[in-house]
Amino acid sequence: MAQKRKERIDRGIKVRAEDIFALTSYREMLYIAVPPAIPVVLLAVLPLLLPAYWQKVFISTAIFALLAMSWDFLVSVGMVSLGQALFFGLGAYASGVLDHYFKLPVWLTIPLAAILGGLLSTLFLLPVLRLRGIYFSMVTLVVPLMFERIIEATGIFGGTEGLTRLQPIGNTWLELYIVALAALAALFGFRRLMTSDYGLVLKAVRDNDRAVMGAALNIYWLKTQALFITASIGAFCGAYMTHLYMFVGMPAFALDYSILPIASAVVGGMGTFAGSFLGSFILVPLSEALRGIGGLRTVIYAMFLVVFIVALPEGIFHYVQRKYQQFERWVYVEK
């Protein structure tokens, strides 16, 4: 009796595209060139087409994409941060403080805040790096929530009212394209990084850190580097938003900044960066569109998160990528 079974085979065009002779054919070249071009074109063109309100959403989306990608990066090294909000908040306040108290110009506060925020976060989390991964998750979850309450209690840096009347970035086009460029740089940068030897070593730390130590590599230093990269990107996002809205306050440490990037990465597909990118381009506009239902949004993306991580852990991007590269067919197998 013959049995049916599903088989997955690489598409013809994919195989042909991997060959050097692909250069002679437009179809194969397009097959390779189109996917990376999509985000570039999207980010270049959208700002021109969108009305003002949705332009702000666009910027938000790019920011969350950055947070999601940097989260994904940290997961690749084996650290699961439940507190992107920590990096975001520290960066937001750093640039707010540099602006408000030191009157530094925007083009200085943002990069400085990114580095400062990165350094502070890394220094604070340094002791946890030597412990089991779960401690890292717990501490990153708890600390931003505490900072929020501390600011409320002590009233420093503006307290519950926050720091207002900060400098804007200025030009709308700058606002849109700087962040778009940053998001693209992160997307392609991370993908490139993870295929380089350095990226392999980082991934190995997650896979088997004992073996990496036995190979004469200081895993704690490697983890510190990865943490600094993610924290700086998060701080950049915070600093950017501070100047976008010309305001920084307690909401900079809000849970949203921790949860939405995770949801984006999980829904879009962990480990691929393109997935995080895709995920945020789905969830953030969706969240805006659903603004009317208020608090229910958080419930919805929490549910998305749970459903995806339990039932569809590979995420949308992996699924799309698989469909793009392989096709399935039923095959009869003789018993």
Next chain:
Amino acid sequence: MGKNSQVIFHTIFTGERLLLEVTLIYGFINSVILALVALGFNLTFGISGVSNFAYGALYILAGYTVWILVNQVSMPFAVAAFLSVIATGIVGALLYRLVLLRVRGQIISEVIATFGVGLAILELFRFMGFTGFEYTLPPFSDGAILIGNTYVDHQRIWIVVAGIGIAVGLYFFTHHTKVGLAFRGIAQEEKTALSLGINSDFMAGLSVAFGSALAAVAAILVLPRGTISVNDGYEVLINAMAVCIVGGLGSTPGVILAAFLIGYAQMITDVLSGPHWKMIVSLVAIFVILVVKPSGLFGKQKELEERI
């Protein structure tokens, strides 16, 4: 130095030890509350090794369940409380069966998934409008007793009595009963536990259920002090985690000690500088322990020693 502290010193030196007494007594109560809240989390997570970041949400869920049963179904409080504890335990078991079981072993997914569920529950309550002064639970008994020169209301006494009972009970449970030892077994050496005939999945589910039920008990004891608020859910999770980090995940004595250290530190800062600084105490405690002994006071992790 705040005005409060001047008053304390004045009163101490003039022989009136009232404020000191208040601090001691209420500090104790605060510590017991922290310990109560942390022990359930510790049971599931520290002792059995199963992540349950929906803990805070389950606490609040239990509270609202009692409220609904008492105020909308008109059940007597004791029955409602009992049902709520059972119900929360069942929700915990369901959480395990439907969510945790599928991602068992991948801590990352366990944490994210349970946190997501907790988030969904809490925000759902907030969305449905469960905020306001009418959401309170009745205390077990009204009235207050006099300890020394300080009045302490009955509810707080119940908290302390129950808290001590639970702590002692938990210690015996995890060290001297089959089920309790099984909980510890599955965290330490799952394969060995399996080969000894311990159904690891069932035990893990049971530990989540127990931990959830403990959260419900804590809720019923502690919530009558004020209104039930969704934000308390996050606060409970934060406090539970802070206490466990400081005390050392998995160590019941460590958690209790940490609860007292943090509880008293919070009380003292409250008296000296006002209630807003409570969070700072927790944060500082975490920071200090991370620098001095990262695995916690009685932490068994020993990560720094055994690098394997």
Next chain:
Amino acid sequence: MHSENQFEKILDVRGLSKRFGGVRAVDDISFHLYRGELLGIIGPNGSGKTTLVNLITGFVTPDSGKVIFYDQDITGWMPYRIAALGIARTFQMARPFTGLPAFKNLIIPLYSKRVRKLLGGKYGDRDSVSKDLLEEVGFERDSAVITKAAGSLPHGYLKRLELAKCLALRADLIILDELFSGLSIAELASILPIIEKLLAEGKTIVMIEHRLRELFRIASRVVVLNYGSVIAEGKPAEVMEKDEVRKAYLGTEE
């Protein structure tokens, strides 16, 4: 102990002890290691062999005792510092970097500062060096095995990969924890010459083994452990004659 002065002492283990809870895993162990020899560490299960290796290579900190490598006291050092000195080890449960192809597994040791320093600056092409190394341990060059995901390698190849990781580190002292376990006679026959070649190149090797017949073919000396202590030391044939050793392995006749 007759003097071995013509050979350089590279490892000096003195009074190493470690308890885990109530169990004395390693109890006051001392021995020396000479350059260029192959020392076997044998003993029944649970005698503390792997713990001893963990103590030497920094994965576990000793309760007391010293480990001295050449003139350097490396007791309690972090594993990566010890590895950076040129001491490489394999793990009993050979677990490669499962997601990566076999040859990419070697990138990790090749990336270490030690290797970069030894070979002067940046590596040209780590990939081709990896493939050379794999060939040295018996992977057939240009075969599909090299690019297979390490997680799906058959057992014999996994063991070779572990060995290759030590070679990639350009280690002078290689500690092999049960390299022979699970290998077929044919695989053993092909691995033994590789080890002999390493000795000929001047490397010092320590092998924890259960398969004594094969070990004794290449080991110049063995140390026998039981219940965490050294019960005998010397040439393989001599050591196996001793009563204590027989008792440890076979049990007493009472």
